[in-house]
Amino acid sequence: MNSDLSTPVITMKGIGKQFGKVRVLENIEFEIFPGEVHILAGENGAGKSTLMKILSGVYTSYEGTISMAGKVIAPATPLEANHMGISVIHQELSLIPSMNVRDNLFLGRPVTSLGFIRDREQNKKALAVLNDVGLDVSADAFVEDLPISIQQLIEIAKAISINAKVIIMDEPSSSLNSKDVEILFSLIEKLKEQGCGIVYISHRMEEIERLANRITVLRDGKFVGTAPAEKLPIPKLINWMVGRELTNIFPRYEMNRGKEKLRIENLTVSDNEKTFVKSVNLTVKSGEILGIAGLQGCGASELLLGLFGGYNKKTAEHIYLNGKEISIKNPSDAVKSKIALLTNDRKATGLVLSMSIIANICMSGLVELSRWGWRNISGEISAAEKQGDALQIHASSYEMEVGMLSGGNQQKAAIAKWMQISPEVLLLDEPTRGIDVGAKHEIYQLMNEWTKQGISIVLITSEMPELLAMSDRVVVMHRGSITAEFSREETDAENILAAAMGKETIRV
Amino acid sequence: MTDSTQTLPLKNKGAFVQFLSSSAGRATIAFVLVIVLGLIFNADGAFFKLGMHRDALRQASVFGILAVGMTVVIITGGIDLSVGSILAVSAVLFSILTIHLDWPAWISILACIIVGAGLGAISGSLIAVAKLQPFIATLAMMTFGRGVAKYITGGQKISTYLTNSDGEVIIKELPGVFKAIDSRIMGGNIAIVSIIFLFCLLVTGLFLSRHKWGRELFSIGGNEEAARLSGVPVKLTKFLAYTVSGIMCAVAGIAQAAQETQGDPEAGGGYELTAIAMVVIGGTSLAGGRGGMGLTLLGILTIGYLEKILSINAVPESGRLLITGVIIVLAVLTQRKNRK
Known part of the structure; x- marks a missing residue:
């Protein structure tokens, strides 16, 4: 992938979203450049996941526009977003536990002839993908028999295998131990070299400090700002995330503490x-x-x-x-x-x-x-x-x-x-x-x-x-x-x- | 509580229309339609004779007793496929004890109930404690129970004809309890088996609607995790549900033996499906959490009458099966309407 690193691969402009009467996103600006790790930060319920679901075709009714390399796109399903090169690694795993690694890797885009799956070809490709990410698992292994951390890495391998231009990672490290986190980080480096843009959602400060190229902060569904990582040290980041006024819906404080x-x-x-x-x-x-x-x-x-x-x-x-x-x-x-x-x-x-x-x-x-x-x-x-x-x-x-x-x-x-x-x-x-x-x-x-x-x-x-x-x-x-x-x-x-x-x- | 803005708007319907859109109403419609069928195809007035109704109830009674236990199990969101087999175990055991071994009637009845409860309790433990799926656990019990019935009889029917060690055939007298259970009271108008059935239905129904256990069955069927986290003893409640079903099978087996004047190890084959159909036609949800014994009574009567009407019109078996299948689908489709 020889993308131009100075123009964004994805531009989201004026994105808004309502669930019934509740507004969850308002006028969000978000850009992803090739070869960067873009941290999306905010408290629980700030709208990070919603924004990413819009990008990945889960929610199809929203305000604003998404463009990819200058062309307006509107992915209608996750599969369509996938074909456009937008891949998501979910917090909750989206592999099918009762199927083997190979079939999971090619789920939704099997290698077929006349509608029949070409097992041998698929196997060859699967091994290449696993080898690429340095994962030492058999393509025949059932996903449910593998530890959660390996499953997570398989999902990343799946994202890499479709030559994604953008990979969205929603708390990918939450189920990994420190050794696997290192594997994850080296995969991320590899993806960056390939020119892949990565959106990384995490609550862990050490990861943000280590990975971030740029950071965008959302708060209560509103856009707070985007800044290069070096301009947004942790204390300032936290201030951006929580800096809201308390409303007066709380009753007067009463102290009733006893034994x-x-x-x-x-x-x-x-x-x-x-x-x-x-x-x-x-x-x-x-x-x-x-x-x-x-x-x-x-x-x-x-x-x-x-x-x-x-x-x-x-x-x-x-x-x-x-x-x-x-x-x-x-x-x-x-x-x-x-x-x-x-x-x-x-x-x-x-x-x-x-x-x-x-x-x-x-x-x-x-x-x-x-x-x-x-x-x-x-x-x-x-x-x-x-x-x-x-x-x-x-x-x-x-x-x-x-x-x-x-x-x-x-x-x-x-x-x-x-x-x-x-x-x-x-x-x-x-x-x-x-x-x-x-x-x-x-x-x-x-x-x-x-x-x-x-x-x-x-x-x-x-x-x-x-x-x-x-x-x-x-x-x-x-x-x-x-x-x-x-x-x-x-x-x-x-x-x-x-x-x-x-x-x-x-x-x- | 005059504020109804928070709730779904109830349409201004008459009480009668509202009743018809309830589960009980829909079950009643199905039953009434079957009765109308009987009025039209009355087989030259046979439908208007009291004996026809007496027989419809009597012939539905064994199935009805099974359906009572099945209702309890289905309300928890489970299923009991083993009822026909446990019925057979009870029928042959009862015949052996009373005819061959000359045990007193009441001890034999008690023994059958204990064995039925025990087999139900095994299913219950597998489901509540070992967390097997009810379908699997009771499927296994269905096979196992049939095996028990065949093992203790050597595959032979247990009747008053028995062969002794010298190869002589002896004819024993049928114990009085057989005649007593298969008799009728009130001028021959009500069969004892029907009374046994109605008694089982009433008592179990009372537990369902008035006892803590009944409420707990519904809460488990509605949302097992919420029930567990509310302090409901989920394991015990489910265990007891299958145990009660086992007891009902034992009672049904005794009634069956009395009606056939013998214990047949093949008895009750396929009865589980009829019992399930009765429960479901009544409107008790297979998903659990909704239903009741009153509904099951309507379901039992619907199928019982349908069978009887078809038989007095001399519809051949093939036709009976076809029509019953269609009626089950129609009844359940009506039940499902308007439910999300």
Whole structure:
């Protein structure tokens, strides 16, 4: 590829995108030059992924224009974008686990004659591709038998094999260990030499420092700026990323902190493949809101799920509630100990959408509402109405399926389910995700009310203003460990973000 | 709660129209259509005789008992293919114990129920604990159960004719319990098997709608992960679902043996499909989370009456199978309407 290195291969001009009434991108300018690594930076939800989905043909309705080498293009499908030379390496792997490496490499563009796949030819080509990237795996190996890191590299090999002009890498290192990261970086060097333009999305500062030629920052769907890497040192980059004003949707801060309620010692969370959280110690006082900050994949959600007994793996942790040691082997143990977990995905893991509002609200507290296992129907109705009124769930009837409610009301129903067990500890994982500002405000007020009753709250949120406004104390997680702790007086968005990205402290 | 702006607008329909668009309404439509079919093709008035309705219910009863257990399993999003085989195990076991070994009736019944529950519990453990897919686990149990039935009988039907070691054929008297179960009360108008069936349906239905366990079945079928993370004992609940299905198979097997006055190791072949069809025609979703015992009753009656109407009109077996297949598709298509 002998492209002219001084003209952009891709120019995105005035890009905007709306989902329903919600504007997620506004007037974004983005250029990719051949042979550069262009870092796309911004907080979670800033619009990075959306912008890249527009470029790669996933979203086809948007404002603005994309041009490639001077010609306006509009890829209608990912496959079409692929044929134009735009390739994406996803955060979530897009290989097919049950197929072998060769078939994955040529998925969607098989070498055929008369519609039959020419296996031998394909095999030869596959070996050449693998050899090219220095990957020592058999083309016949099934993807599911390979470690995640190799799978990730196979995806990159796939991108290289189609002679992509632009490769978009969305957090490609998140599932790699340090050795594989080095392989990834050397692949990136090779791609640069070939004149390939690379868009690299990462939350890791060390990677940004090492790879970046240029950096573009988005914030809340708006374009903040593009600068050469040397003009944008880390502190300034962080300032660009978080520098927004706090809105006044938060209620007045109230301090309700009391005695120690929950103590976690040496909690490790893992499933069969991966360790998410490594021996974490944590305490929460009664009436306290403990915020956990961290970037995607830091292990915060897994920490709460592990504490709640959501992973069926025993570790060496000790958990004390009000000074007494408790054992939590599964979620129903946690519920019995009056620990509640509001999961971060109400539709997938929080509610049973096909059941009524009443059934959902009474789901966790069903034992107390029943006698000898026989349900007390009228008791359930009045319990649901009591919780629903307290949380102001708007519904024409509580008999209706919870799936018919709006997002905010669904979230309130999920919360009502937990209030019904009179919790001691509330673990809230993204409690305001995907709900409107009014409902958010109501949930913040409720949090203050609960702390007044002595309930301890652990709050995970990717929204920095929410974290700062609501937390009495903030701990920061990075790669499964707690790396920093801030009291309310010390909290500050830039320091938290720096710690979340793995830097000790940064003074601007 | 007057604010309805947050909810989907309910069209201003009459209560009757609303009923017709519910699951129960659609199941009722299917049932009514079958009855209308009977009124038209009444086989020279045979349809208007009480005996015809009595027989329709009696002949549907064994299938109905299986469908009761099947409903419980399908609500969790599972399936039980082993019901016909477990029925056969129960039928032959009951015959051996009562006819050959002269065990008292009630101990024999208890033994059959324990064995049925045990076989169901094995499926339940494989599914809830070992996390096998219900289709696979119960497919294996379907084969295994048939093997058990053939093994304990040596492949022979267990009847009152038995051959002793000298090769002599002895005819034993049919135990009273066979006649009792196959008898009728209220002037011969209601069969005991129908009463057993209705009792099973009522009790299980009560558990489904009024017991904590029933609610938990629905929550698992609707969203297993959300149920688990709400503290629902998912493993125990699923285990019990298959165990209950096993118990229903045992009861159905006893009823079948009594009606045939023998225990046939080949009994119940293909019954699982009829039971599934009854549940699905009623409107219980194969995906789990939606349904109920009332719906299953309508499904049982729909298929039961259809079979009876076809048989009084002397429709040959080929025609019966063709028509039943078409009706199943039509009924399920109606059920699916308006659901996203």
